Amino acid sequence: MIKIKRNKTLLENIDWYIVLIYIFMIFFGYMNLYSVSYEKAEKQLIWILFSFFSIFIIFLFKPIHYKYFSSFFFLFTLFLLIGVFFLGKNINGSKSWYVFGPISFQPSELSKISTSLIISYLLSQENVQKNKKTLLYVSVLLIIIPSLLIFFQPDPGSSIVFSSFILTLYRQGLSISFLLFLLLLIFLFIASLKISSWIIIFCIFSILLLIFFLRKENRFININDLLFYLFVFIFLSIFVVVSPFFFQKFLKKHHQDRINILFQNEFDKKYRDNIGYNLLYSKTAIGSGKFFGKGYKKGTITKGKFVPEQHTDYIFCTVGEEWGFIGSIILIIFYLLFISRIYFLSERQKDIFGRIFGYSVGNIIFVHFFINLSMVMGLFPTIGIVLPFFSYGGSSFWSFTVLLFIFIRLDAANQASLI
Structure with a gap:
């Protein structure tokens, strides 16, 4: 009897391992956000549902659409980044938001998606090997333009995230000397x-x-x-x-203070009530959870709202206080599995566009994860970097979801082409 092999459907080609980790992080993140603020959790739920709807839209487009419209999308986001200087609203000292009634949106989040797409498209051209070095440096320029526009809003935190694309370019052949030179400049800036x-x-x-x-x-x-x-x-x-x-x-005064506190002792009386306040109580909250934590919604520092911005930049200290060392390690392991899975799927892409885009997604999430945890532990200045899929913030949650599921869509098409 001859067996006819059935072609898999699009849903069957989706990598469900990464989707399950995504769902776990949303669920666990929402639980911790609910513990910090019921009102914020209620608003975040609307963005989560909207992001789920966006996933449906993402899968309506074919991979070829993401390639050919990447240039127009990139130019559109540059237009939005320039427009925010004139039409944006100043929030927390940064003019980086468009506000439409109850809805606020950061174009910098959109630019992460567009920059990932344009770099992937540029470096996946047929003649890329002939002009690879030139295209790599053109890609560096395309990264610098939006990052500078974001920096001068000023939003240095979001601007720093664009350094993640250098790791993508390194994977595509950018010289290690260039990467080391950038690290040297960062070191000299801090030392000076x-x-x-x-x-x-x-x-x-x-x-x-x-x-x-x-x-x-x-x-x-x-x-x-x-x-x-x-x-x-x-x-x-x-x-x-x-x-x-x-x-x-x-840099504005509060940005300077956040960098200066790295050279100071936040427990000193001179700093604990001003620039060291956030860091002091963040460390205290994490340490107070000890090994097993105080229990869900039983964190005294969380309930007392001692940590400012705990629902955004400092959401991890809620995990440390209520779930303890065990809960924190489990969350870190899930993030590392999640990022590793993205890199694994990127490496198996037959299409160069999908591989470059996948590495861009993985690197963006890794930089956010690494800097956010470093911030709450006092190893990096507080610069407004959220924890992906965890921190409160509608536009950031939506942009991470769109980034991830565009890649999942590309990977599903890649798997279908291998059958």
Whole structure:
């Protein structure tokens, strides 16, 4: 008897493992949000239902539509990012919101989706191998444009998230030297806030001089190499001198305070009632949960609302207080499984567009996850980075859902093409 192999339906090609983890995080996140604020949880439920409806819309489009409309979508989000300077509403010191009656929306969330799509489309062209290096640097430029517009709103937190795309470009062949150079600039920026510029410049000069002589292959000095090292020295020196000025002039007072507290002791009486207040009670809430936690809705610090913005940036300290070390570790494990699954699905994509987009999604979620947990534990300044699918925020929850399910849609099409 001849058996006819039945083609799988679109639903059967969906990776249900990642969908189940997504549902778990929504459910667990909603429970913790409800514990912090019933009113916020009620509003979040509306966005969750709207996101579910958006999933249905996402699956109506074919993968080819996401490719060919990516350029128009990217230009549209740039238009929104520029428009927010003129039509946006100032909330918490940042003019980064459009407000329509009871609904507020951040175009920066939309730009994460559009930037992921445009980079994926650009680097998946047929002739990409011939001009790969050029296209990679064009992609860097496409990342910088929206991130600068967001930075000057000012919303430095959302702007930093765009650094996640550098990891995507590294996967596609961007030089490790470029990545290390960016990390060096970040280190020098932070160091220049507390160390004399002259000391840093002397260290830069000494290190470059040492590298130059160690790499010199003969006793003759190559003028091109000398000019290159001289250029690097001048650029880094100017960067170090300008960084404190940039810090003072372009970052608002509360942004400066959030960075400065990393160099201070938030338990000191001088800081505990002002810039160290959030961090102090965040650490206290997490530590007070001990091993098994105080129990659901029994967190005294949570119920007393001692931690400002606990429903958004500091939602993780609710987990630490009410679910303890065990609950926190379980949540972290689920996030790591979730991100790992996205990377696994990305790597198996036959279509380059789907692979690049998948890595972009995984990297965005990873950077949000890593920075948010670092913030609540005092390892990173508080810069308004939410915990994906967990923190309160309609536009952020919606954008994460759309990012994830566009990729799931691409993966389902990829699996269908392999049958």
